[in-house]
Amino acid sequence: MKNSTVRNSITEDSREQYALAIDLGGTNTEVAIVSDRGETLARTRVLTRGYKDIDSFIEAVAQRAGELIEATGTAGQIVGAGIGAPCLNAATGCIEAATDLPWPSPVPLRELLTKALGMRVEAVNDANAAAAGEARYGAVKGMKNFVMLTLGTGVGGGVMCDGHLLSGRSGFAAELGHVIVNNGEGRMCGCGRRDCLQTYGSASGVVTTARRLLKERPEQPSMLREMDMEALTAADVSEAADCGDALALEVWRRTGLRLGEACASFAAFADPEAFVFFGGVARAFPHFAEALRESFNRNALHLYSGRVQILASTLESADAALLGAAALIL
Amino acid sequence: MKNSTVRNSITEDSREQYALAIDLGGTNTEVAIVSDRGETLARTRVLTRGYKDIDSFIEAVAQRAGELIEATGTAGQIVGAGIGAPCLNAATGCIEAATDLPWPSPVPLRELLTKALGMRVEAVNDANAAAAGEARYGAVKGMKNFVMLTLGTGVGGGVMCDGHLLSGRSGFAAELGHVIVNNGEGRMCGCGRRDCLQTYGSASGVVTTARRLLKERPEQPSMLREMDMEALTAADVSEAADCGDALALEVWRRTGLRLGEACASFAAFADPEAFVFFGGVARAFPHFAEALRESFNRNALHLYSGRVQILASTLESADAALLGAAALIL
Numbered sequence: 001m002k003n004s005t006v007r008n009s010i011t012e013d014s015r016e017q018y019a020l021a022i023d024l025g026g027t028n029t030e031v032a033i034v035s036d037r038g039e040t041l042a043r044t045r046v047l048t049r050g051y052k053d054i055d056s057f058i059e060a061v062a063q064r065a066g067e068l069i070e071a072t073g074t075a076g077q078i079v080g081a082g083i084g085a086p087c088l089n090a091a092t093g094c095i096e097a098a099t100d101l102p103w104p105s106p107v108p109l110r111e112l113l114t115k116a117l118g119m120r121v122e123a124v125n126d127a128n129a130a131a132a133g134e135a136r137y138g139a140v141k142g143m144k145n146f147v148m149l150t151l152g153t154g155v156g157g158g159v160m161c162d163g164h165l166l167s168g169r170s171g172f173a174a175e176l177g178h179v180i181v182n183n184g185e186g187r188m189c190g191c192g193r194r195d196c197l198q199t200y201g202s203a204s205g206v207v208t209t210a211r212r213l214l215k216e217r218p219e220q221p222s223m224l225r226e227m228d229m230e231a232l233t234a235a236d237v238s239e240a241a242d243c244g245d246a247l248a249l250e251v252w253r254r255t256g257l258r259l260g261e262a263c264a265s266f267a268a269f270a271d272p273e274a275f276v277f278f279g280g281v282a283r284a285f286p287h288f289a290e291a292l293r294e295s296f297n298r299n300a301l302h303l304y305s306g307r308v309q310i311l312a313s314t315l316e317s318a319d320a321a322l323l324g325a326a327a328l329i330l
Numbered sequence: 331m332k333n334s335t336v337r338n339s340i341t342e343d344s345r346e347q348y349a350l351a352i353d354l355g356g357t358n359t360e361v362a363i364v365s366d367r368g369e370t371l372a373r374t375r376v377l378t379r380g381y382k383d384i385d386s387f388i389e390a391v392a393q394r395a396g397e398l399i400e401a402t403g404t405a406g407q408i409v410g411a412g413i414g415a416p417c418l419n420a421a422t423g424c425i426e427a428a429t430d431l432p433w434p435s436p437v438p439l440r441e442l443l444t445k446a447l448g449m450r451v452e453a454v455n456d457a458n459a460a461a462a463g464e465a466r467y468g469a470v471k472g473m474k475n476f477v478m479l480t481l482g483t484g485v486g487g488g489v490m491c492d493g494h495l496l497s498g499r500s501g502f503a504a505e506l507g508h509v510i511v512n513n514g515e516g517r518m519c520g521c522g523r524r525d526c527l528q529t530y531g532s533a534s535g536v537v538t539t540a541r542r543l544l545k546e547r548p549e550q551p552s553m554l555r556e557m558d559m560e561a562l563t564a565a566d567v568s569e570a571a572d573c574g575d576a577l578a579l580e581v582w583r584r585t586g587l588r589l590g591e592a593c594a595s596f597a598a599f600a601d602p603e604a605f606v607f608f609g610g611v612a613r614a615f616p617h618f619a620e621a622l623r624e625s626f627n628r629n630a631l632h633l634y635s636g637r638v639q640i641l642a643s644t645l646e647s648a649d650a651a652l653l654g655a656a657a658l659i660l
Contacts, residue, residue: 097633145499159599161498166491168601169475170633173491175598178631180591182512182525191631195512261510268505269489269599271498301508301521303427303500 018074019329020065020117023129023321024048024085024109026100026153029057030318031064033072034326038137040319042068054103054112062116080120082328084129084321085109090171093123099190100153122328126150126321127174128165130278131158133324135165138315139276146274147266148313149176149259151281154190155198155205161270176266177202181258185212200258203234203281210237210251222247238284249287256288260295267296267304274309278320285312348404349659350395350447353459353651354378354415354439356430356483359387360648361394363402364656368467370649372398384433384442392446410450412658414459414651415439420501423453429520430483452658456480456651457504458495460608461488463654465495468645469606476604477596478643479506479589481611484520485528485535491600506596507532511588515542530588533564533611540567540581552577568614579617586618590625597626597634604639608650615642 016035023030025048032043044064051057069075087098093110095101110123124132131148140146144163150156157176159166166173177198184195187208199205210224210232223240224232224247240248263275275296277285293310300308313320346365353360355378362373374394381387399405417428423440425431440453454462461478470476474493480486487506489496496503507528514525517538529535540554540562553570554562554577570578593605605626607615623640630638643650 161491161496161503162494164492164494166600168491169603170601172633173599173601175601175631175633178598179595180512180629182510182514184512193629193631265509265595266599268508269503269596270496271500271503271505273499299510299523301505301523303502303505 016077017079017330018072018077019079019326020069020081020119021322021326022061022065022081022083022113023126023318023325024083025126026086029061030322031061031068032322032326033068033074033078034323034330036330038323038326040322041072041074043322044068049102054107057103058112058116061113065117078119080122080329081113081117082129082325083109083113083121083123084126084325085123086126088123088125088171090124090128090167091169092171093121096170120329124165124167124325124328125156125171127156128158128167128171129324129328130156130320131160131174131324132165132327133315133320133322134158134276134278134313135160136327137323138320139311139313140274143273145270145272146276147174147176147263147270147272148276148278149201149282150279151201151203151277152279153203155196155201156279159266159270159272161272176262179262179265182261197258197262201255201262201281206234206237206251206255206281206284207232209254210248213247213251213254217247220247224248234281234284238287241284241287252284252287253291256291257295259288260292260297261299263292263296263308263310264299264301264304267300267308271304272308274311276311276313278313278315282312346407347409347660348402348407349409349656350399350411350449351652351656352391352395352411352413352443353456353648353655354413355456356416359391360652361391361398362652362656363398363404363408364653364660366660368653368656370652371402371404373652374398379432384437387433388442388446391443395447408449410452410659411443411447412459412655413439413443413451413453414456414655415453416456418453418455418501420454420458420497421499422501423451426500450659454495454497454655454658455486455501457486458488458497458501459654459658460486460650461490461504461654462495462657463645463650463652464488464606464608464643465490465654466657467653468650469641469643470604473603475600475602476606477504477506477593477600477602478606478608479531479593479612480609481531481533481607482609483533485526485531486609489596489600489602491602506592509592509595512591527588527592531585531592531611536564536567536581536585536611536614537562539584540578543577543581543584547577550577554578564611564614568617571614571617582614582617583621586621586623587625589618590622590627591629593622593626593638593640594629594631594634597630597638601634602638604641606641606643608643608645612642
């Protein structure tokens with residue numbers, strides 16, 4: 001079994017329940033066995049784009065899952081499988097209109113996996129899976145009202161309101177990356193509209209802000225000027241900020257201001273106890289948190305201003321989605 | 331018993347359950363006996379501002395309630411009381427920071443009523459009560475995912491998601507009137523911020539749009555020009571539109587465009603099956619519905635565009651809130 005790890009140190013408890021957890025991403029699909037205490041017993045990876053069609057991909061996932069179950073000796077204790085995937089319609093169990101996956105939509109994911117695995121399968125969109133993981137094991141553990149924003153290639157959301165993770169008519173609730181920001185610069189979004197939050201809060205949004213600022217302030221020295229502008233990443237901007245680069249810090253400040261404004265609107269919708277930030281871009285949380293908090297408190301209605309916690313996820317990215325997928329079942 | 335009506339034609343059914351329903355408004359407080367089939371057996375009214383303090387007001391409400399129960403012979407079948415009130419924190423049962431009520435906040439409404447009535451009391455904010463009524467007996471009967479907008483003195487909201495009416499941490503979810511609109515004109519809101527949706531979609535918002543348009547188009551004839559600008563109301567603008575007044579129709583078109591943009595954001599949050607418009611200003615629904623629908627479909631993410639119904643409430647204003655208050659109990 002390649003690319004896989006099996007923990008041997010776990011205390012054996014024959015009564016413990018386990019879930020098969022799957023996090024389907026644009027590049028990799030993570031497969032794991034998770035206990036109801038949130039421990040990952042074993043884990044492996046399938047290349048999402050490594051198969052000729054969806055059937056071969058599903059077959060590969062099922063085979064890896066079988067190997068993990070055998071390696072961990074959990075065959076009799078697996079309650080079911082939970083899966084998080086982009087653009088997943090929780091009502092139908094289908095992936096709909098996913099632009100960064102190699103198969104034509106809709107993909108009847110839940111149905112295919114149920115057949116291939118021979119067990120109960122629960123499926124939600126990836127951001128909701130991560131929110132479920134965060135609620136069960138992470139920064140907002142036990143909290144009944146929070147809004148999670150995943151900042152990565154895109155911007156996604158998960159909203160827990162009154163202890164319930166919002167799904168909506170077709171599982172497309174909390175598409176918070178596609179709320180239009182106020183007084184935007186007219187940035188084009190992949191969805192075809194302009195000024196979606198995602199064009200400011202995603203990795204490429206941060207890069208756009210950096211390029212813009214470098215142009216706006218030709219006199220200001222910055223480490224970023226020494227880099228290849230075409231290849232610049234949000235991680236570069238984060239590293240420059242780590243080194244105290246003033247221009248990079250300003251990029252994160254502006255990102256925080258935008259996110260704070262958006263959160264002010266989200267508060268009016270969900271009346272949350274906390275906002276929690278998750279994903280690759282959220283690793284720069286210490287650089288944008290203060291501006292975000294300040295902007296939120298300035299822009300939010302008095303009912304929410306100063307009353308909502310601004311938090312960073314305490315789970316590793318892949319873990320949150322896997323743990324959340326497991327939480328769908330356990 | 332003044333100002334009250336009692337239906338005698340109702341078929342007696344000793345097993346039927348009833349609720350005491352209360353709709354507390356800035357001017358009037360409606361009190362009614364409602365059956366679990368949504369029939370109003372009897373109804374009366376208390377002047378919200380007619381008492382020297384909150385205790386005398388509560389006493390008056392309890393007395394009227396007692397009279398209604400006696401008149402309808404429902405004493406043994408009243409399951410409890412449901413009440414909708416502005417700025418009500420459903421978690422504490424208190425009215426918090428209500429600017430248009432005569433008593434100092436917070437008002438421990440649920441506690442006071444429980445003592446005075448001697449029965450179980452459920453309390454929610456007025457917009458949520460109306461949404462509950464609409465969901466049980468109105469335009470979105472049986473629908474599990476919808477967003478309701480109440481257009482009146484202010485703009486309120488109620489969000490039903492996955493069959494659950496969102497409450498949030500303190501019962502202040504769905505304050506949709508206080509979401510900031512994109513590229514606004516800088517209109518001042520009563521909450522102290524600028525360009526809240528309420529400054530465009532409320533009665534006074536419509537009047538502001540009318541005044542602005544009358545100035546913008548000094549050459550265009552309009553019935554509205556003959557009116558006292560200081561005393562102009564949204565109802566006047568609606569009546570002028572009924573008569574085919576082109577300028578008044580343009581006021582409603584602009585109102586619809588703004589509401590449609592806001593609904594595009596709300597869809598990304600709640601993935602609803604329908605938007606339902608309620609309240610005094612929503613009586614002009616036929617004048618703004620087309621622009622709203624067009625604007626929503628143009629501004630919404632492809633996942634929602636063309637897939638969400640735009641509806642007018644089918645309940646009378648006071649009825650929706652009373653029926654919703656009853657639905658909290660029945």
